[in-house]
Amino acid sequence: MLDLAGKVALVTGAGSVGPGWGNGKATAVLLARQGAAVFALDNVPAAVEETAGLIAAEGGTCTTHTCDMLVAEAVEAAVAACLARFGRIDILINNVGGSHPGGPADMPEEVWDRQIDFNLKTPFLGCKYVLPVMERQGAGAIVNISSVAGLRMGTGRVHTAYSASKAGVIAFSKSVAMGYARKGIRCNTVVPGLMHTPLVEHRLVGQLGANDAEALIARRNNSVPMGKMGSGWDIAHAVLFLVSDEAKYITGTEIVVDGGFTAAGPV
Numbered sequence: 001m002l003d004l005a006g007k008v009a010l011v012t013g014a015g016s017v018g019p020g021w022g023n024g025k026a027t028a029v030l031l032a033r034q035g036a037a038v039f040a041l042d043n044v045p046a047a048v049e050e051t052a053g054l055i056a057a058e059g060g061t062c063t064t065h066t067c068d069m070l071v072a073e074a075v076e077a078a079v080a081a082c083l084a085r086f087g088r089i090d091i092l093i094n095n096v097g098g099s100h101p102g103g104p105a106d107m108p109e110e111v112w113d114r115q116i117d118f119n120l121k122t123p124f125l126g127c128k129y130v131l132p133v134m135e136r137q138g139a140g141a142i143v144n145i146s147s148v149a150g151l152r153m154g155t156g157r158v159h160t161a162y163s164a165s166k167a168g169v170i171a172f173s174k175s176v177a178m179g180y181a182r183k184g185i186r187c188n189t190v191v192p193g194l195m196h197t198p199l200v201e202h203r204l205v206g207q208l209g210a211n212d213a214e215a216l217i218a219r220r221n222n223s224v225p226m227g228k229m230g231s232g233w234d235i236a237h238a239v240l241f242l243v244s245d246e247a248k249y250i251t252g253t254e255i256v257v258d259g260g261f262t263a264a265g266p267v
């Protein structure tokens, strides 16, 4: 079940911004546990080395590569390096992204541009250079990481560029899926809800929590119908299913991993 032996997985943003388990880090470790050889990309070498160390300690295979997913030449070079190391790419996880608060009137144009690039151009560049490889192979599975911010607008917090770009990720995945459905390549989206990844302590506490981590965590837990935030592992397990052969008839769709947050609607 969910066996990835013999497969090569390229995971972007495979580190974490702080101690603990981010979505990309947990995904890289889980895919390796299932037998995939992981090519782990991050723009922070120490972050991705930590992931590689964890995989190596469990007896898995992981090669790291430093790459800014916003730079086309760097992404092209990373894909070439993955091919040089492993000879193929079966799985692509486009995980890089993040939010910046604000609406159109108060958001500087460069912040808007940066958000669209960070969340939407990064999966575009990943797909741009990996799809031709998968097409030559006649097979491949891609998962792009979106956010419930692209599905459901809260009343308390506005992050227009993040919502627009993460909604764009869902449409982008469907469009890629349609273009490659007859070429053996599947493309889907995982949509995380409120996850307790290192990002919460690293950035959100300052941005949203008036530097009171305990209060912010309690607030986030309370706003989820299941009463708690999810973890990077919840995202990793959804990704694993979608890239596995068990999901071979699933393309152009999304799995929402949010403890019921989207179904509940605004509170």
Ligand SMILES: NC(=O)c1ccc[n+]([C@@H]2O[C@H](COP(=O)([O-])OP(=O)(O)OC[C@H]3O[C@@H](n4cnc5c(N)ncnc54)[C@H](O)[C@@H]3O)[C@@H](O)[C@H]2O)c1
Binding pocket: 012, 013, 014, 015, 016, 017, 018, 021, 022, 023, 024, 025, 041, 042, 043, 044, 047, 048, 067, 068, 069, 070, 095, 096, 097, 098, 099, 145, 146, 147, 148, 191, 192, 193, 194, 195, 196, 197, 198, 199, 200, 232
């Ligand atoms: N954490 C949440 O609550 C949450 C909720 C919804 C969606 N998401 C989405 O999940 C994804 C991962 O979130 P996370 O909190 O696990 O990530 P994170 O902020 O911990 O970042 C993961 C890694 O990405 C790397 N990275 C950042 N910019 C990069 C770049 N330009 N090129 C290469 N690597 C880069 C960082 O160095 C880090 O190691 C993002 O797309 C995010 O929008 C997260």
